[in-house]
Amino acid sequence: MKLEDQLRFLGFKSLPHYLKSKHWRHFKRLYKTSGLRQACAHCGFCQFQLRHLSHERLGAELLTDVLPLCNHCQFRLNQYLKKHPFACLGDTLQILRDLGDVVQPEPESPSGEYMSDEEVKARLLELIAQQKKVAKNSILP
Numbered sequence: 001m002k003l004e005d006q007l008r009f010l011g012f013k014s015l016p017h018y019l020k021s022k023h024w025r026h027f028k029r030l031y032k033t034s035g036l037r038q039a040c041a042h043c044g045f046c047q048f049q050l051r052h053l054s055h056e057r058l059g060a061e062l063l064t065d066v067l068p069l070c071n072h073c074q075f076r077l078n079q080y081l082k083k084h085p086f087a088c089l090g091d092t093l094q095i096l097r098d099l100g101d102v103v104q105p106e107p108e109s110p111s112g113e114y115m116s117d118e119e120v121k122a123r124l125l126e127l128i129a130q131q132k133k134v135a136k137n138s139i140l141p
């Protein structure tokens with residue numbers, strides 16, 4: 001069955017609609033407490049979403065039907081799938097490996113600009129100075 005037909009059969013308009021369902025929220029909770037990897041399976045980034053490796057059991061997924069992926073890796077995977085519509089979702093990890101390593105964006109400075117190395121150093125020194133001040137004023141023995 002095609003994905004669209006499966007979704008319609010389950011009463012959903014689209015995959016995003018399905019991903020907002022009570023069932024999916026419950027499944028995500030189940031995954032969180034499963035002891036399975038809680039970081040992007042490709043790059044290890046701590047913020048991730050669950051990505052289907054198969055839509056075969058949509059509505060009754062097994063925990064092994066999904067893979068945790070960060071936004072960036074999902075984006076790269078989607079770009080690839082656009083160009084290779086017949087790629088097998090089960091090969092997701094191999095596809096990402098073939099695409100190579102991911103460089104996660106640098107943390108943003110308060111101004112929204114990326115910080116240079118010097119700015120990062122200056123910020124760290126500032127934080128250390130603040131901490132020392134706190135330690136000096138501490139009421140702990």
Ligand SMILES: [Zn+2]
Pocket residue numbers: 040041042043044045069070071072073074102
């Ligand atoms: Zn990633």
